[in-house]
Every structure is written in C-alpha cells, then in structure tokens.
Amino acid sequence: MKTVQFREALREAMSEEMRVDDSIFLMGEEVAEYNGAYKVSQGMLDEFGSKRVIDTPIAELGFAGIAVGASMNGLKPIVEFMTWNFAILAADQIINSAAKMLQMSGGQYHCPIVFRGGNGQAGQLAATHSQAFESFYANFPGLKVITPSTPYDAKGLLKSAIRDKDPVVFLESEKMYGDKGEIPEGEYIIPIGVADTKRKGEHVTIVTFGKIIKVAHQAADILAKEGISCEIIDLRTVRPIDYNAVVESVKKTNRCVVVEESHPLASISSEIAYHLQRYAFDHLDAPVIRVTQTDTPFAFSPTLIEEALPNTDRIIKAVKAVMYRN
Numbered sequence: 001m002k003t004v005q006f007r008e009a010l011r012e013a014m015s016e017e018m019r020v021d022d023s024i025f026l027m028g029e030e031v032a033e034y035n036g037a038y039k040v041s042q043g044m045l046d047e048f049g050s051k052r053v054i055d056t057p058i059a060e061l062g063f064a065g066i067a068v069g070a071s072m073n074g075l076k077p078i079v080e081f082m083t084w085n086f087a088i089l090a091a092d093q094i095i096n097s098a099a100k101m102l103q104m105s106g107g108q109y110h111c112p113i114v115f116r117g118g119n120g121q122a123g124q125l126a127a128t129h130s131q132a133f134e135s136f137y138a139n140f141p142g143l144k145v146i147t148p149s150t151p152y153d154a155k156g157l158l159k160s161a162i163r164d165k166d167p168v169v170f171l172e173s174e175k176m177y178g179d180k181g182e183i184p185e186g187e188y189i190i191p192i193g194v195a196d197t198k199r200k201g202e203h204v205t206i207v208t209f210g211k212i213i214k215v216a217h218q219a220a221d222i223l224a225k226e227g228i229s230c231e232i233i234d235l236r237t238v239r240p241i242d243y244n245a246v247v248e249s250v251k252k253t254n255r256c257v258v259v260e261e262s263h264p265l266a267s268i269s270s271e272i273a274y275h276l277q278r279y280a281f282d283h284l285d286a287p288v289i290r291v292t293q294t295d296t297p298f299a300f301s302p303t304l305i306e307e308a309l310p311n312t313d314r315i316i317k318a319v320k321a322v323m324y325r326n
Contacts, residue, residue: 001182001183002185003182004010004151004181004182004183005177005178005179006150006176006177006179006180006181007036007039007040007042007150007177008151008245009152009154009155009183010040010116010158010172011042011182011199012183012246012256013154013155013156013158013159013162014026014078014159015047016159016187017159017163018044018052019058019068019130019165020209021194023074023075024077024078024162024285025048025051025054025070026041026044026048026052026053026054026077027056027066027067027078028056028063028079028081028117028236028290029054029055029057029058030055030082031055031056031080032044032045032054033045035148035287038081038118039177055287059183060086060090061090062077064079064087064090064098064266065093065097066185067098067113068093068101068111068113070284071098071103071110071112071167072226076109076113076162077113078114078116078147078162079111079112079114079115079116079119080234081114081115081191081310083117083119083272084116084117084118084119084124084131084133085128085130085131086117087117090135090191092116094115094137094143094167094169095140095143096110096135097111098113098142099140099142099233100141100142100296102142102166103142106295111166112164112166113296114158114161114162114167114168114170115162115168115170116158116171116172117171117172118177118194119132119147119171119172119173119174120173120210120211120261120299121309122173122174122175123174124300124301124302124305125291125300126298127299130298131298132171132210132261132263133171134209134210134238134260134261135238135267135271136266136306137171138239139147139266142166142167143160143166143167143168144166144168144237145168145171145237145238145239146158146169146236146238146248147172148172148210148236149198149209149210149211149213150181150216151182151183152181152232153236155195156188156189156239157174157189157190157236159187159189159190160190160192160303161193163189164192173210173211174207176211183260184216190236191242193240193242194236194239195232195233195234195236195242195245197232197233197249198213198234198247198264199217199227199230201220201231201232202229202231202252202258203228203229203230203253203255204230204231204253204257204321204322204323205230205231205232205233205246205250205253205256205257206230206233206256206259207235207249207256207257207258207259207272208232208234209234209235209268210309211261212309213234214260214316215259215272215309215310215315216230216232216259216306216315217232219315219316220232222316223316225261228320229252230319231252233249246272246275247279247280250283251280251283254283255284255322255324256272256288256289256321257288257289257291258273258289258290258291258317259292260292261310262293263294264292264293269291269292273288273290279325286321286322286323286324287322288322289318289322290310291318293309293311294306296308
C-alpha cells in the first residue's frame with residue numbers, strides 16, 4: 001500500500017488507462033499547460049502530448065458536444081469541468097445527447113465518456129458556485145453517477161468509469177483533492193454500483209456519500225462516547241444505488257439517518273427513505289430521518305454556511321431522535 005492525495009489517485013487512474021488505450025484523451029479548461037486547476041492532471045501533458053491532453057476555451061457546452069461526437073466515433077473522452085456549477089452550461093449535451101444516445105440510436109451508438117470535476121460547496125463561493133449535483137444527474141436514465149469519498153474509492157471507481165461504454169458523471173470535491181489515503185501499489189478497480197460499509201455499528205445506520213461522510217464520522221465518534229454505535233454506509237455511486245447494502249444494514253440496526261450535502265426536495269436521501277419504508281418497513285423501529293442542506297440558495301457568510309450544511313450537531317440530534325434519546 002502507498003499513501004497518496006485524492007488528486008493523485010485520480011491522476012493515476014487516468015494515466016494508467018491512457019497508457020493502455022490510445023483512444024482515451026483528457027480535455028477541459030486548464031488541464032494541459034496549467035496542469036489542471038486543482039493539479040489533478042499535473043504532468044499528463046508531458047507524458048501524453050497535446051493531442052491527448054487538450055486545453056479548451058471557456059465554453060462548456062461546446063467542448064462537451066465535441067466529446068459526445070468523439071465518443072460516437074470510437075474515442076473515449078474524459079471531460080474535466082473546473083466545477084460542476086459551470087457544467088450547467090453543458091447540461092444539454094450531457095442530458096439530451098450523451099445520456100439518451102444509446103436509446104435514440106436504437107442501440108447503435110454508445111457514448112463512453114467520463115464527465116468529471118469539483119462538486120458541491122468548497123468554501124465561501126456563494127450560491128452559484130456551491131451546488132451539489134448528485135440528485136440532479138441521478139434523475140436521468142442513461143447516466144451513471146459516482147461520488148467517491150476516499151482516494152482508494154476515487155481511483156478504483158474512476159478506472160471503472162473510464163472503461164464503461166456509456167456516459168458517467170464523476171463528482172469530486174475541491175475540498176477533497178488534498179485528502180490523503182492508502183491505495184494498493186498495483187492496479188485495481190471498484191465495480192460501479194457497490195456501496196461500502198465504512199464503519200461497523202449496531203444501533204443506527206448512517207447512509208451518506210461524498211465529502212460529507214467525514215462529518216458523519218465525526219458525529220459517530222462523539223456518539224460512540226455516549227454508547228451509541230453507528231454503522232456508516234458510503235453509497236459511492238448514486239446511480240445505480242446499492243439498495244441491498246442499505247436494507248441489510250437497517251435489518252441489523254433497525255434505525256436509519258440519511259445525510260446529504262444537497263437540498264431536501266427530490267434528493268438521494270428522499271429516495272433512500274422511500275426505499276426503506278417500502279422494502280424494510282418491518283425492520284424499522286423509528287422513522288427514517290434525513291439531514292440535508294437547508295432548502296435555500298447557498299450563502300457566502302461562514303456562519304450561514306455552517307448552519308446550511310449538515311454538521312455534527314444536526315447528525316447527532318437526528319441519531320438520538322431515531323434512538324428516542326435526548
């Protein structure tokens with residue numbers, strides 16, 4: 001095993017796949033000459049050259065469209081958005097072209113593309129640069145949606161995403177790029193659609209994904225001191241969702257709190273809560289509680305940011321509520 005940063009795990013995944021498949025290329029704003037806005041692609045221009053690591057204009061709709069056309073003609077683009085907030089401009093190509101191409105072409109055209117970049121809140125960036133898009137893209141058939149929380153998961157899942165023959169939305173976080181974690185020395189992949197139990201527990205299941213899982217661990221540490229044992233399920237992918245992993249955990253703990261960075265309406269947490277009441281109702285000893293971002297546009301003020309996001313206090317309160325403890 002070796003210790004790497006999150007950004008290095010992503011770079012290793014892309015570089016390893018590009019070394020064995022000449023049809024894979026990386027494109028996006030500042031990915032080449034500047035080595036990536038967050039240095040994810042550092043050194044890749046030197047290794048693969050300007051035909052495979054391509055700087056683009058600030059025109060997300062345009063270069064996402066180029067990627068769709070390239071993928072339909074035998075290439076495998078990796079498209080980096082500096083932030084998924086900018087990818088709103090490319091949503092037409094992602095949703096109306098890439099996601100639907102296989103169905104609309106009667107199975108003639110796959111679109112093997114990975115759309116990746118920073119997602120969610122990353123500091124004092126205010127409302128238009130702080131949105132979390134997991135539930136947004138998960139709502140569209142034809143897309144797979146991945147949101148890793150560790151360097152290990154990031155590398156293994158990105159390699160699987162690059163090898164997939166259909167479009168994958170890969171949601172990272174600017175706040176995770178410097179996170180460190182262990183990965184194997186050799187090659188490995190993680191199948192898309194398989195959740196991971198990040199922490200074993202007995203009394204309550206916490207379901208979450210992405211960078212907010214760190215807050216769930218902090219809450220679980222505090223609760224453990226009070227004798228409450230939390231099991232943490234990291235979904236890792238939100239389309240497809242590993243429902244079985246969640247249900248099996250709840251069968252053991254009989255209680256569930258779902259924690260999500262995004263807004264509450266039509267969210268991944270809503271879907272998990274519905275699925276549990278439909279398929280694990282007889283195992284629940286309390287209603288499922290969700291902890292999400294407040295139902296407001298994101299603020300610039302640090303005080304309001306802390307109030308808006310799921311935090312340790314809100315998670316602890318939710319866990320104690322399903323435990324019927326004060």
